[in-house]
Amino acid sequence: MILTVTLNTALDLTYRVRSLRPHTSHRVxxxxxxxxxxxxxxxxxxxxxxxxxxxxxxxxxxxxxAIRDRLADVPLLTEALVPVAGANRRTxxxxxxxxxxxxxxxEPGPQIAPTEWGAFLDRYEELLPSASxxxxxxxxxxxxxxxxxxxxxxAARAHGVFVLLDTSGEPLRRGVAARPDLIKPNADELAELTxxxxxxxxxxxxxxxxxxxxxxxxGAQGLLAVxxxxxxxxxxxxxxxxxxxxxxxxxxxxxxxGLVEGLTWPDRLTRAAALSAATxxxxxxxxxxxxxxxxxxxxxxxxxxxxxx
Amino acid sequence: MILTVTLNTALDLTYRVRSLRPHTSHRVxxxxxxxxxxxxxxxxxxxxxxxxxxxxxxxxxxxxxAIRDRLADVPLLTEALVPVAGANRRTxxxxxxxxxxxxxxxEPGPQIAPTEWGAFLDRYEELLPSASxxxxxxxxxxxxxxxxxxxxxxAARAHGVFVLLDTSGEPLRRGVAARPDLIKPNADELAELTxxxxxxxxxxxxxxxxxxxxxxxxGAQGLLAVxxxxxxxxxxxxxxxxxxxxxxxxxxxxxxxGLVEGLTWPDRLTRAAALSAATxxxxxxxxxxxxxxxxxxxxxxxxxxxxxx
Numbered sequence: 001m002i003l004t005v006t007l008n009t010a011l012d013l014t015y016r017v018r019s020l021r022p023h024t025s026h027r028v029x030x031x032x033x034x035x036x037x038x039x040x041x042x043x044x045x046x047x048x049x050x051x052x053x054x055x056x057x058x059x060x061x062x063x064x065x066a067i068r069d070r071l072a073d074v075p076l077l078t079e080a081l082v083p084v085a086g087a088n089r090r091t092x093x094x095x096x097x098x099x100x101x102x103x104x105x106x107e108p109g110p111q112i113a114p115t116e117w118g119a120f121l122d123r124y125e126e127l128l129p130s131a132s133x134x135x136x137x138x139x140x141x142x143x144x145x146x147x148x149x150x151x152x153x154x155a156a157r158a159h160g161v162f163v164l165l166d167t168s169g170e171p172l173r174r175g176v177a178a179r180p181d182l183i184k185p186n187a188d189e190l191a192e193l194t195x196x197x198x199x200x201x202x203x204x205x206x207x208x209x210x211x212x213x214x215x216x217x218x219g220a221q222g223l224l225a226v227x228x229x230x231x232x233x234x235x236x237x238x239x240x241x242x243x244x245x246x247x248x249x250x251x252x253x254x255x256x257x258g259l260v261e262g263l264t265w266p267d268r269l270t271r272a273a274a275l276s277a278a279t280x281x282x283x284x285x286x287x288x289x290x291x292x293x294x295x296x297x298x299x300x301x302x303x304x305x306x307x308x309x
Numbered sequence: 310m311i312l313t314v315t316l317n318t319a320l321d322l323t324y325r326v327r328s329l330r331p332h333t334s335h336r337v338x339x340x341x342x343x344x345x346x347x348x349x350x351x352x353x354x355x356x357x358x359x360x361x362x363x364x365x366x367x368x369x370x371x372x373x374x375a376i377r378d379r380l381a382d383v384p385l386l387t388e389a390l391v392p393v394a395g396a397n398r399r400t401x402x403x404x405x406x407x408x409x410x411x412x413x414x415x416e417p418g419p420q421i422a423p424t425e426w427g428a429f430l431d432r433y434e435e436l437l438p439s440a441s442x443x444x445x446x447x448x449x450x451x452x453x454x455x456x457x458x459x460x461x462x463x464a465a466r467a468h469g470v471f472v473l474l475d476t477s478g479e480p481l482r483r484g485v486a487a488r489p490d491l492i493k494p495n496a497d498e499l500a501e502l503t504x505x506x507x508x509x510x511x512x513x514x515x516x517x518x519x520x521x522x523x524x525x526x527x528g529a530q531g532l533l534a535v536x537x538x539x540x541x542x543x544x545x546x547x548x549x550x551x552x553x554x555x556x557x558x559x560x561x562x563x564x565x566x567g568l569v570e571g572l573t574w575p576d577r578l579t580r581a582a583a584l585s586a587a588t589x590x591x592x593x594x595x596x597x598x599x600x601x602x603x604x605x606x607x608x609x610x611x612x613x614x615x616x617x618x
Contacts, residue, residue: 013399015414020331022405025413062371090322092401094414096331104334105324105403
């Protein structure tokens with residue numbers, strides 16, 4: 001199985017309102033409720049692609065119960081969340097019916113006690129031996145040490161398990177130094193890590209900081225991969241309109257599924273770019289449109305070159 | 310005991326953000342979670358005033374469980390919510406740290422099945438004989454007939470139980486025709502019911518439509534009461550600054566507690582106006598500031614006259 005870690009697992013709510021106007025009252029016409037957090041999104045896309053996946057992280061309170069109940073219904077997905085006293089955070093995406101624009105509110109997440117963090121580390125060590133790859137995704141809830149991902153990267157490497165890190169800020173900086181196999185920053189995260197806004201230069205710099213390979217997700221410009229095997233760019237045919245929430249998570253699922261299936265880098269990047277664009281095109285945030293995905297697979301342009309041996 | 314009915318009981322969330330800006334992302338710095346809906350707020354204030362209170366309505370889903378868990382902790386308050394398949398709605402109040410202004414989002418509430426509505430009517434009939442007064446409060450969730458409050462008013466009257474109705478729109482219009490003992494509209498609700506924006510005229514018109522007594526809550530202008538026993542105005546000493554959420558519910562609790570304690574109309578109105586202003590002054594929406602309440606009690610001006618016998 002593929003293991004995904006979401007330390008700040010969320011209950012994602014999408015609210016539809018006519019138009020958000022600060023300091024007034026709004027009737028919400030539609031509420032969509034689903035488990036979220038980057039690693040959970042990655043897990044759901046992997047399961048939809050036919051991979052067995054285990055999702056871990058923390059679950060507590062009423063929101064945690066709602067997350068568990070809904071994950072239990074996803075085929076091929078095993079939920080291995082560690083119980084905690086606090087309640088999982090909610091995120092709220094408020095979508096304006098008139099413009100389609102989204103306003104986001106993110107709760108901070110539960111306070112994690114040192115014993116709860118210890119229980120998570122034990123569970124992670126138990127899960128690693130059965131994992132073909134692991135994805136470490138998203139922000140850290142309060143109480144989890146800022147160097148958490150560096151620990152988790154080292155543990156995966158000690159077990160010889162391929163490890164992908166997708167986070168930001170100081171947790172990314174420290175995690176990269178522990179030499180993960182792959183990181184997937186977006187343009188902002190890459191610039192924050194390296195200080196450079198020039199994607200190719202920043203990507204090369206991120207490798208020098210410790211990442212074996214870097215796949216930068218550059219929105220409508222597609223993906224830029226810098227790896228020991230070569231450099232590539234994967235670009236969708238046209239700009240896709242829609243909601244970009246979860247597009248990066250779908251790219252991570254594309255990269256990991258391609259890795260465990262033994263695809264070449266260009267084929268992995270094609271899949272990742274097609275899934276990412278098909279997620280933007282989907283009506284519900286964080287889901288991908290399967291028809292769009294299959295149609296896009298044949299239309300992703302990959303250019304680049306293999307490194308000299 | 311005093312019975313309060315909240316057909317659209319809610320889990321009220323208060324989010325603190327720096328400043329709400331549409332179409333951007335926000336970190337929520339503080340989350341406060343409490344059971345809400347007008348009748349629940351009335352019940353909590355009655356309990357705080359030392360009255361035994363029973364709250365009924367519907368509870369379902371994870372939000373319903375959270376509401377029940379928290380109501381169980383309130384002294385003097387008995388929870389008699391009827392289980393339903395759907396989940397209780399959430400309301401979200403987003404408070405700007407910079408300005409103190411609030412943006413409100415209200416979910417619509419669960420779909421109530423005809424058998425669930427039937428189960429509620431049975432529970433209500435069971436509770437009425439032990440009630441000294443009943444308050445029917447707030448909006449109707451989907452599936453509850455628009456004439457629901459008219460039914461509940463008639464059932465209370467058949468049991469000889471004093472019944473107060475506090476709702477708006479068509480449910481208020483129909484409920485008033487069933488001749489409740491008291492309604493407590495705000496200025497907008499009163500204008501919608503009667504077509505008149507002149508409070509005294511509108512209040513008199515509301516009585517002709519069926520309400521035995523009317524206490525209109527007019528914000529900073531205090532309360533206007535038109536009853537068979539006389540007409541009064543109760544006015545706080547100065548404009549109180551703060552969050553008006555729940556001020557009307559505190560006024561309802563003041564009126565009902567005064568009624569069952571046998572207070573005169575002027576004393577009931579004094580209590581209701583003081584509680585209402587002390588709710589605006591409280592830092593948390595829907596709670597009242599006890600020190601402010603006790604201090605305000607001596608400073609409410611009541612003017613008016615007793616009707617000729």
